[in-house]
């Protein structure tokens with residue numbers, strides 16, 4: 001089906017656009033009142049595993065905020081779950097994995113076959129959403145990056161320092177790489193299946209890459225991101241988002257990825273310089289600045305686009321939208337991008 005609005009895909013191909021496309025990480029769920037209603041009615045994994053509910057949540061920001069792309073409602077932790085680990089999502093507390101990975105036996109026990117079948121509900125949600133979108137905007141699929149998934153598998157919950165994950169890498173490096181490779185293999189098949197089910201592009205979230213030194217990033221994160229990008233790019237454009245890892249921009253710019261997500265700790269000018277103006281960049285509005293008065297949001301968005309330029313650029317936040325952002329502030333962010341240049 002032909003897309004009526006293909007700004008996102010044009011930006012990923014580096015084509016001329018009338019204005020940059022805009023979407024917001026974590027736009028599905030979190031802050032929309034209609035999402036909160038569904039959250040009060042169905043538990044997290046029911047929302048994720050029921051294609052009709054996932055589709056409804058995915059469409060909400062398209063209908064209500066006017067973003068130029070939909071991102072499928074799911075979670076990065078469906079991968080550890082599909083690999084046989086228990087994942088609990090406690091309201092207000094975040095995810096927890098009670099049986100963490102400690103040794104070789106734990107890694108050997110992880111399931112790696114039939115991922116496409118085990119995550120069939122995601123493909124169901126994608127194909128239903130693709131149909132319901134009816135070509136209005138592109139559909140984004142996603143997965144967590146191997147390093148970030150290892151963090152949750154080893155640590156069992158969120159962490160500020162991820163020291164247990166790092167300890168695992170430092171004391172059992174062969175096992176760490178075996179685990180990262182297993183996650184990578186499964187993720188490649190999962191993302192390719194997503195593109196076949198209707199995802200027009202996929203984003204890889206390396207949310208905790210920024211806790212790594214450049215040297216550790218090159219050991220534990222970058223090689224696996226590149227493997228995913230190389231394999232999945234044959235099917236659809238890939239966006240890599242290693243949050244906090246601005247130091248990796250020169251290497252990422254040389255990769256097969258179509259786009260690189262950046263957070264607000266790097267300036268647009270610096271990011272352009274580090275990538276030699278050669279790749280599409282996505283970001284990088286500080287999500288907390290959506291709490292500023294609306295006229296200030298609009299001013300800052302305009303300055304952001306002035307700095308990035310309209311070509312090779314996807315307007316977005318530098319990380320996920322926060323749950324307490326007023327809807328009209330989110331809409332002001334999107335409107336400011338749409339009004340750019342007019």
Ligand SMILES: Cc1c2[nH]c(c1CCC(=O)O)Cc1[nH]c(c(CCC(=O)O)c1C)Cc1[nH]c(c(CCC(=O)O)c1C)Cc1[nH]c(c(C)c1CCC(=O)O)C2
Nearest residue numbers: 025026027028029030071072073074075076094205207320
């Ligand atoms: C680290 C990470 C997770 N999940 C995700 C990441 C990477 C992105 C990032 O860095 O923010 C990715 C994710 N999780 C969710 C989406 C939906 C699609 C979207 O709107 O972008 C996406 C892209 C739904 C969700 N996943 C979760 C919620 C909130 C719980 C709820 O609404 O019931 C939503 C809407 C739960 C979740 N899931 C995770 C955490 C830490 C939490 C709890 C706190 C929170 O981030 O909200 C793991």
